[in-house]
Amino acid sequence: MRKFVLTAAASALALGIAAPAFAQDAPADVTFTGPRVGVILGYDKLQPGSGPNSDIDSDRKADGLVYGGDIGYDVALGSLVVGAEGEITGSTSKVTNNPLDAAALGYGRVKSGRDLYAGVRVGFLAAPSTLIYAKGGYTNGRLDLVASDGTTTTGQHFNLDGYRLGAGVEQSIGSNTYAKVEYRYSNYGNARFEYANGANTNNFDVDTDRHQIAVGVGYRF
Numbered sequence: 001m002r003k004f005v006l007t008a009a010a011s012a013l014a015l016g017i018a019a020p021a022f023a024q025d026a027p028a029d030v031t032f033t034g035p036r037v038g039v040i041l042g043y044d045k046l047q048p049g050s051g052p053n054s055d056i057d058s059d060r061k062a063d064g065l066v067y068g069g070d071i072g073y074d075v076a077l078g079s080l081v082v083g084a085e086g087e088i089t090g091s092t093s094k095v096t097n098n099p100l101d102a103a104a105l106g107y108g109r110v111k112s113g114r115d116l117y118a119g120v121r122v123g124f125l126a127a128p129s130t131l132i133y134a135k136g137g138y139t140n141g142r143l144d145l146v147a148s149d150g151t152t153t154t155g156q157h158f159n160l161d162g163y164r165l166g167a168g169v170e171q172s173i174g175s176n177t178y179a180k181v182e183y184r185y186s187n188y189g190n191a192r193f194e195y196a197n198g199a200n201t202n203n204f205d206v207d208t209d210r211h212q213i214a215v216g217v218g219y220r221f
Helices: 002-022
Strands: 034-048 062-077 080-091 094-096 107-127 130-148 153-172 177-194 204-220
Touching: 034 080, 034 177, 062 094, 062 107, 062 204, 080 130, 107 153, 130 177, 153 204
Parallel strands: none
Antiparallel strands: 034 062, 034 204, 062 080, 080 107, 094 107, 107 130, 130 153, 153 177, 177 204
């Protein structure tokens, strides 16, 4: 996991260093102020955490494709840019088991469901059209489950609450359009199990890590 994080950080740093070189041809009226909307696509990895309360091998993971959209509002204060953003994504990450295997606890499939995020970001202008930023906020994820006792198949899900931290580079590619790349780390520390009939358990402690490298394009109004 440490190697994965270092690789992602190095990639973001390299892009941040290189971005000013191709930012020189940007339009003169580029601004990082106002509402924006965009789409997101990237790599997603979900795995048990490695905290002191976790006795699950952190190599047991589900990885796949993250996809979705985001909205935000930014304000440029000189070379400093601050803003708020929200995001909804889905993922193809999943683990498939034999539900009759005792080790699977009756679960035939565990799949990443929708993920909600709300937070803030703060950045600085490395060039007139290049923003390097950090972000953080609240995230709520879902794990969709398919369970079977060999005769009846049912579906339930876990709701996971946690926080997200990340960093990225946003590059203006026109007066109103932009592209970005970012690394995001999420940790879910609370969960509740929700049954098919709508009932749910009380919250309980978990330790689940999520790593994502995502690219996005968007339009600023």
